[in-house]
Amino acid sequence: EAGVAQSPRYKIIEKRQSVAFWCNPISGHATLYWYQQILGQGPKLLIQFQNNGVVDDSQLPKDRFSAERLKGVDSTLKIQPAKLEDSAVYLCASSLVLWGLAKTDTQYFGPGTRLTVL
Amino acid sequence: GNSVTQMEGPVTLSEEAFLTINCTYTATGYPSLFWYVQYPGEGLQLLLKATKADDKGSNKGFEATYRKETTSFHLEKGSVQVSDSAVYFCALSDSAGNQFYFGTGTSLTVIP
Numbered sequence: 001e002a003g004v005a006q007s008p009r010y011k012i013i014e015k016r017q018s019v020a021f022w023c024n025p026i027s028g029h030a031t032l033y034w035y036q037q038i039l040g041q042g043p044k045l046l047i048q049f050q051n052n053g054v055v056d057d058s059q060l061p062k063d064r065f066s067a068e069r070l071k072g073v074d075s076t077l078k079i080q081p082a083k084l085e086d087s088a089v090y091l092c093a094s095s096l097v098l099w100g101l102a103k104t105d106t107q108y109f110g111p112g113t114r115l116t117v118l
Numbered sequence: 119g120n121s122v123t124q125m126e127g128p129v130t131l132s133e134e135a136f137l138t139i140n141c142t143y144t145a146t147g148y149p150s151l152f153w154y155v156q157y158p159g160e161g162l163q164l165l166l167k168a169t170k171a172d173d174k175g176s177n178k179g180f181e182a183t184y185r186k187e188t189t190s191f192h193l194e195k196g197s198v199q200v201s202d203s204a205v206y207f208c209a210l211s212d213s214a215g216n217q218f219y220f221g222t223g224t225s226l227t228v229i230p
Contacts, residue, residue: 042221106167109161111161
């Protein structure tokens with residue numbers, strides 16, 4: 001079984017530029033998560049999708065971050081414009097079960113995209 | 119609000135030593151608790167989990183018991199190996215399963 005795929009693995013941009021990250025979850029997984037992991041901290045959940053609908057985006061800085069999950073499969077996370085404090089690893093994860101049951105389900109993580117904003 | 123507090127690292131142990139990594143949590147309702155591990159160069163992966171009070175999760179010789187009275191989920195292993203060197207994250211999901219909270223991670227290095 002293929003794991004969660006993410007690209008690119010590394011990205012370096014100047015502040016105020018835009019950047020997009022892509023995630024392909026495990027086939028058949030209904031729930032998809034985007035996390036931000038700043039160096040020295042644990043992952044922080046930004047947004048959670050069930051199929052192609054948003055379950056929770058309360059931690060997403062919506063003035064500059066956006067995310068979508070078209071057709072309930074792949075997802076993209078965009079930052080526009082980027083700030084220095086956005087430097088972090090962006091993790092995508094997926095889980096099999098639907099919202100409401102997800103609290104006990106295993107999340108499978110991708111390798112992450114390391115973003116450096118100069 | 120919900121949160122997870124982990125003991126700070128890094129932790130360095132000799133092979134076959136006993137390991138404890140402390141984790142305490144703050145949550146309303148009945149959260150589920152997890153330990154995730156990140157080996158060098160790899161992504162996060164689930165190590166074990168417990169979904170209700172007094173449950174014990176176990177995997178690869180690691181154990182953790184969900185203690186509601188002390189709001190703790192400490193990770194233990196009786197005899198660590200060099201291959202256990204990794205960063206360990208304690209995490210919880212809230213009662214509704216909408217929000218997940220991770221601790222800051224504890225780096226473990228096991229030396230031969």
